[in-house]
Amino acid sequence: MNEPSTPTITTVRNVSKVYQQGDRTVAALHDVNLSIQSGAFVAVMGASGSGKSTLLHLMSGLTQPTSGDISVEGQSLAALSDLQLTRFRRRRIGLVFQDFNLIPSLTARDNLLFPIHAAGIKQCDEAEIDALATRLGIQDRLNHRPDALSGGERQRVAIGRSLITNPAIVFADEPTGSLDSVTGQTICRLLRELCDQQQRTVVVVTHEPSVAVWADQIVVLKDGAVVEQFPTGEFRDAQSLAAHYQQVIGAELALS
Numbered sequence: 454m455n456e457p458s459t460p461t462i463t464t465v466r467n468v469s470k471v472y473q474q475g476d477r478t479v480a481a482l483h484d485v486n487l488s489i490q491s492g493a494f495v496a497v498m499g500a501s502g503s504g505k506s507t508l509l510h511l512m513s514g515l516t517q518p519t520s521g522d523i524s525v526e527g528q529s530l531a532a533l534s535d536l537q538l539t540r541f542r543r544r545r546i547g548l549v550f551q552d553f554n555l556i557p558s559l560t561a562r563d564n565l566l567f568p569i570h571a572a573g574i575k576q577c578d579e580a581e582i583d584a585l586a587t588r589l590g591i592q593d594r595l596n597h598r599p600d601a602l603s604g605g606e607r608q609r610v611a612i613g614r615s616l617i618t619n620p621a622i623v624f625a626d627e628p629t630g631s632l633d634s635v636t637g638q639t640i641c642r643l644l645r646e647l648c649d650q651q652q653r654t655v656v657v658v659t660h661e662p663s664v665a666v667w668a669d670q671i672v673v674l675k676d677g678a679v680v681e682q683f684p685t686g687e688f689r690d691a692q693s694l695a696a697h698y699q700q701v702i703g704a705e706l707a708l709s
Protein backbone atom coordinates (compact mmCIF):
# COMPACT_ATOMS: atom_id res chain seq x y z
CA MET A 454 0.00 0.00 0.00
CA ASN A 455 1.32 3.48 -0.81
CA GLU A 456 1.98 5.80 2.13
CA PRO A 457 -0.17 8.93 1.89
CA SER A 458 2.07 11.75 0.63
CA THR A 459 2.75 14.67 2.98
CA PRO A 460 1.00 17.83 1.81
CA THR A 461 3.13 20.69 0.54
CA ILE A 462 2.66 23.84 2.59
CA THR A 463 4.84 26.29 0.66
CA THR A 464 5.79 26.23 -3.00
CA VAL A 465 8.37 28.49 -4.62
CA ARG A 466 8.05 28.49 -8.42
CA ASN A 467 10.69 29.95 -10.73
CA VAL A 468 11.38 32.79 -8.33
CA SER A 469 13.95 35.46 -9.11
CA LYS A 470 14.69 38.62 -7.17
CA VAL A 471 16.61 41.62 -8.45
CA TYR A 472 17.32 44.57 -6.15
CA GLN A 473 17.78 48.02 -7.63
CA GLN A 474 20.27 50.25 -5.82
CA GLY A 475 20.54 53.51 -7.70
CA ASP A 476 21.90 52.55 -11.12
CA ARG A 477 23.22 49.22 -9.78
CA THR A 478 21.20 46.01 -9.89
CA VAL A 479 21.83 43.02 -7.64
CA ALA A 480 20.45 39.67 -8.80
CA ALA A 481 19.92 38.07 -5.39
CA LEU A 482 17.98 34.94 -6.51
CA HIS A 483 17.77 33.20 -9.89
CA ASP A 484 14.96 30.87 -10.82
CA VAL A 485 14.54 29.18 -7.45
CA ASN A 486 12.15 26.24 -7.13
CA LEU A 487 11.38 24.71 -3.76
CA SER A 488 8.66 22.76 -1.96
CA ILE A 489 8.30 22.72 1.82
CA GLN A 490 6.34 19.77 3.18
CA SER A 491 3.89 20.19 6.03
CA GLY A 492 5.47 19.34 9.39
CA ALA A 493 9.04 19.55 8.09
CA PHE A 494 11.95 21.34 9.73
CA VAL A 495 14.01 22.82 6.89
CA ALA A 496 17.32 24.68 7.16
CA VAL A 497 18.43 27.04 4.39
CA MET A 498 22.22 27.27 4.34
CA GLY A 499 24.70 29.20 2.24
CA ALA A 500 27.56 31.66 2.42
CA SER A 501 27.01 35.31 3.26
CA GLY A 502 25.27 36.99 0.34
CA SER A 503 24.01 33.73 -1.19
CA GLY A 504 20.38 34.90 -0.91
CA LYS A 505 19.14 33.12 2.24
CA SER A 506 17.39 36.08 3.86
CA THR A 507 16.02 37.21 0.50
CA LEU A 508 14.42 33.78 0.02
CA LEU A 509 13.01 33.81 3.55
CA HIS A 510 11.56 37.30 3.13
CA LEU A 511 9.94 36.27 -0.16
CA MET A 512 8.49 33.03 1.26
CA SER A 513 7.06 34.95 4.21
CA GLY A 514 5.49 37.61 1.98
CA LEU A 515 7.56 40.46 3.42
CA THR A 516 8.87 41.30 -0.07
CA GLN A 517 7.73 40.45 -3.60
CA PRO A 518 9.67 38.47 -6.20
CA THR A 519 10.75 40.16 -9.42
CA SER A 520 9.37 37.12 -11.24
CA GLY A 521 7.88 33.76 -10.31
CA ASP A 522 5.35 32.95 -7.62
CA ILE A 523 5.14 31.68 -4.05
CA SER A 524 2.15 29.97 -2.53
CA VAL A 525 1.39 29.15 1.09
CA GLU A 526 -1.36 26.60 1.80
CA GLY A 527 -2.27 26.82 -1.89
CA GLN A 528 -2.71 30.61 -1.72
CA SER A 529 -0.64 32.47 -4.30
CA LEU A 530 0.91 35.45 -2.49
CA ALA A 531 1.07 37.40 -5.79
CA ALA A 532 -2.69 37.08 -6.19
CA LEU A 533 -3.32 39.02 -2.96
CA SER A 534 -3.68 42.80 -2.68
CA ASP A 535 -1.34 44.52 -0.20
CA LEU A 536 -4.05 44.54 2.45
CA GLN A 537 -5.01 40.92 1.85
CA LEU A 538 -1.34 39.92 1.97
CA THR A 539 -0.85 41.73 5.30
CA ARG A 540 -3.90 39.97 6.75
CA PHE A 541 -2.79 36.60 5.39
CA ARG A 542 0.73 37.04 6.75
CA ARG A 543 -0.49 38.05 10.19
CA ARG A 544 -2.64 34.96 10.54
CA ARG A 545 -0.86 32.23 8.59
CA ILE A 546 2.86 33.05 8.75
CA GLY A 547 5.04 33.23 11.87
CA LEU A 548 8.33 35.09 11.90
CA VAL A 549 11.35 34.87 14.20
CA PHE A 550 14.36 37.17 13.82
CA GLN A 551 17.97 37.08 14.98
CA ASP A 552 17.51 40.17 17.16
CA PHE A 553 14.15 39.04 18.57
CA ASN A 554 12.34 42.28 17.52
CA LEU A 555 10.36 42.49 20.76
CA ILE A 556 8.68 45.77 21.70
CA PRO A 557 10.75 47.09 24.64
CA SER A 558 7.88 48.88 26.40
CA LEU A 559 5.62 45.80 26.48
CA THR A 560 5.79 42.88 28.89
CA ALA A 561 6.65 39.42 27.57
CA ARG A 562 2.96 38.56 27.75
CA ASP A 563 1.91 41.59 25.70
CA ASN A 564 4.67 40.90 23.18
CA LEU A 565 3.39 37.33 22.94
CA LEU A 566 -0.17 38.54 22.34
CA PHE A 567 0.79 41.32 19.92
CA PRO A 568 -0.03 39.41 16.68
CA ILE A 569 -3.46 38.47 18.06
CA HIS A 570 -4.30 42.15 18.53
CA ALA A 571 -2.69 43.12 15.19
CA ALA A 572 -4.74 40.45 13.41
CA GLY A 573 -7.92 41.81 15.00
CA ILE A 574 -8.63 38.54 16.81
CA LYS A 575 -10.85 39.53 19.72
CA GLN A 576 -10.99 36.33 21.75
CA CYS A 577 -7.88 34.70 23.12
CA ASP A 578 -7.95 31.48 25.05
CA GLU A 579 -6.13 32.04 28.37
CA ALA A 580 -5.54 28.30 28.85
CA GLU A 581 -3.89 28.10 25.43
CA ILE A 582 -1.65 31.07 26.21
CA ASP A 583 -0.62 29.46 29.52
CA ALA A 584 0.06 26.15 27.75
CA LEU A 585 2.21 27.90 25.14
CA ALA A 586 4.17 29.84 27.77
CA THR A 587 4.74 26.63 29.75
CA ARG A 588 5.87 24.76 26.64
CA LEU A 589 8.35 27.58 25.97
CA GLY A 590 9.51 27.66 29.61
CA ILE A 591 8.63 31.35 30.06
CA GLN A 592 5.55 31.00 32.26
CA ASP A 593 7.35 32.77 35.15
CA ARG A 594 8.67 35.57 32.96
CA LEU A 595 5.48 36.84 31.37
CA ASN A 596 5.22 40.02 33.45
CA HIS A 597 8.77 41.15 32.65
CA ARG A 598 9.80 43.54 29.91
CA PRO A 599 12.40 42.36 27.37
CA ASP A 600 15.27 44.20 29.09
CA ALA A 601 14.71 42.02 32.17
CA LEU A 602 14.93 38.79 30.14
CA SER A 603 17.97 36.81 29.03
CA GLY A 604 18.67 36.43 25.29
CA GLY A 605 17.31 32.89 25.31
CA GLU A 606 14.14 34.00 27.12
CA ARG A 607 13.67 36.84 24.63
CA GLN A 608 13.92 34.40 21.74
CA ARG A 609 11.44 32.06 23.46
CA VAL A 610 8.99 34.97 23.72
CA ALA A 611 9.62 35.75 20.03
CA ILE A 612 8.97 32.11 19.12
CA GLY A 613 5.77 32.20 21.18
CA ARG A 614 4.73 35.38 19.38
CA SER A 615 5.33 33.63 16.04
CA LEU A 616 3.05 30.75 17.10
CA ILE A 617 0.25 32.62 18.82
CA THR A 618 -2.00 32.86 15.74
CA ASN A 619 -1.45 29.16 15.03
CA PRO A 620 0.26 29.86 11.67
CA ALA A 621 0.70 27.40 8.82
CA ILE A 622 4.47 27.89 8.84
CA VAL A 623 7.17 29.61 10.91
CA PHE A 624 10.19 31.26 9.27
CA ALA A 625 13.22 32.01 11.44
CA ASP A 626 16.15 34.11 10.19
CA GLU A 627 19.33 33.13 12.09
CA PRO A 628 17.30 32.52 15.28
CA THR A 629 20.41 31.61 17.30
CA GLY A 630 22.68 34.28 15.80
CA SER A 631 22.53 36.53 18.89
CA LEU A 632 22.80 33.73 21.44
CA ASP A 633 25.68 31.83 23.00
CA SER A 634 26.10 28.30 21.69
CA VAL A 635 24.46 26.52 24.66
CA THR A 636 21.39 28.78 24.58
CA GLY A 637 21.33 28.45 20.79
CA GLN A 638 21.13 24.67 21.10
CA THR A 639 18.18 24.91 23.53
CA ILE A 640 16.37 27.10 21.00
CA CYS A 641 17.10 24.50 18.27
CA ARG A 642 15.75 21.75 20.52
CA LEU A 643 12.61 23.79 21.09
CA LEU A 644 12.08 24.27 17.33
CA ARG A 645 12.64 20.54 16.83
CA GLU A 646 10.03 19.72 19.49
CA LEU A 647 7.54 22.04 17.82
CA CYS A 648 7.84 19.94 14.67
CA ASP A 649 7.89 16.55 16.43
CA GLN A 650 5.21 17.15 19.01
CA GLN A 651 2.98 19.78 17.41
CA GLN A 652 3.47 19.07 13.69
CA ARG A 653 4.63 22.64 13.12
CA THR A 654 6.43 23.50 9.89
CA VAL A 655 9.64 25.46 10.50
CA VAL A 656 12.10 26.98 8.02
CA VAL A 657 15.34 28.30 9.50
CA VAL A 658 18.01 30.33 7.75
CA THR A 659 21.43 29.61 9.17
CA HIS A 660 25.07 29.32 8.24
CA GLU A 661 25.81 27.17 11.29
CA PRO A 662 25.94 23.35 10.83
CA SER A 663 25.23 23.00 14.58
CA VAL A 664 21.81 24.59 13.92
CA ALA A 665 21.15 22.92 10.55
CA VAL A 666 21.76 19.43 11.98
CA TRP A 667 18.47 19.74 13.93
CA ALA A 668 16.51 20.04 10.68
CA ASP A 669 15.08 17.23 8.52
CA GLN A 670 16.17 18.76 5.25
CA ILE A 671 18.91 21.14 4.14
CA VAL A 672 18.58 23.50 1.19
CA VAL A 673 21.94 24.91 0.05
CA LEU A 674 22.03 28.24 -1.77
CA LYS A 675 24.98 29.56 -3.69
CA ASP A 676 25.01 32.84 -5.61
CA GLY A 677 21.22 33.01 -5.50
CA ALA A 678 20.54 29.48 -6.76
CA VAL A 679 19.61 26.24 -5.00
CA VAL A 680 22.62 24.01 -5.58
CA GLU A 681 21.61 21.04 -3.44
CA GLN A 682 18.92 19.69 -1.13
CA PHE A 683 19.58 16.74 1.14
CA PRO A 684 18.08 15.05 4.20
CA THR A 685 20.07 15.30 7.45
CA GLY A 686 19.22 11.70 8.45
CA GLU A 687 22.52 10.23 7.32
CA PHE A 688 24.65 12.66 9.40
CA ARG A 689 25.49 11.70 12.96
CA ASP A 690 26.50 15.15 14.10
CA ALA A 691 27.17 18.73 13.10
CA GLN A 692 30.78 17.92 12.07
CA SER A 693 29.81 15.31 9.50
CA LEU A 694 27.06 17.60 8.19
CA ALA A 695 29.57 20.48 7.99
CA ALA A 696 31.98 18.25 6.03
CA HIS A 697 29.27 17.37 3.49
CA TYR A 698 28.16 21.00 3.24
CA GLN A 699 31.75 22.09 2.55
CA GLN A 700 31.97 19.38 -0.11
CA VAL A 701 28.80 20.69 -1.80
CA ILE A 702 30.03 24.26 -1.72
CA GLY A 703 33.53 23.17 -2.78
CA ALA A 704 32.21 21.12 -5.71
CA GLU A 705 30.21 24.13 -6.81
CA LEU A 706 33.29 26.33 -6.50
CA ALA A 707 35.28 23.85 -8.62
CA LEU A 708 32.56 23.89 -11.31
CA SER A 709 32.27 27.68 -11.42
Ligand SMILES: Nc1ncnc2c1ncn2[C@@H]1O[C@H](COP(=O)(O)OP(=O)(O)OP(=O)(O)O)[C@@H](O)[C@H]1O
Nearest residue numbers: 472474479481499500501502503504505506507508
Ligand atom coordinates in the same frame (compact mmCIF):
# COMPACT_ATOMS: atom_id res chain seq x y z
N1 LIG B 1 17.52 45.60 0.09
C1 LIG B 1 18.55 45.28 -0.69
N2 LIG B 1 18.99 46.12 -1.65
C2 LIG B 1 20.01 45.79 -2.45
N3 LIG B 1 20.70 44.62 -2.38
C3 LIG B 1 20.31 43.75 -1.42
C4 LIG B 1 19.22 44.03 -0.54
N4 LIG B 1 19.07 42.97 0.29
C5 LIG B 1 20.02 42.06 -0.05
N5 LIG B 1 20.76 42.53 -1.08
C6 LIG B 1 21.86 41.84 -1.78
O1 LIG B 1 21.33 40.59 -2.24
C7 LIG B 1 22.28 39.55 -2.07
C8 LIG B 1 21.68 38.47 -1.18
O2 LIG B 1 21.52 39.01 0.12
P1 LIG B 1 20.88 38.18 1.34
O3 LIG B 1 20.80 39.11 2.50
O4 LIG B 1 19.65 37.52 0.89
O5 LIG B 1 22.00 37.08 1.58
P2 LIG B 1 22.26 36.13 2.84
O6 LIG B 1 22.66 34.82 2.29
O7 LIG B 1 21.07 36.16 3.75
O8 LIG B 1 23.50 36.84 3.52
P3 LIG B 1 23.95 36.90 5.08
O9 LIG B 1 24.25 35.46 5.49
O10 LIG B 1 25.17 37.75 5.05
O11 LIG B 1 22.80 37.49 5.86
C9 LIG B 1 23.54 40.20 -1.50
O12 LIG B 1 24.39 40.52 -2.58
C10 LIG B 1 23.00 41.47 -0.85
O13 LIG B 1 23.97 42.49 -0.82
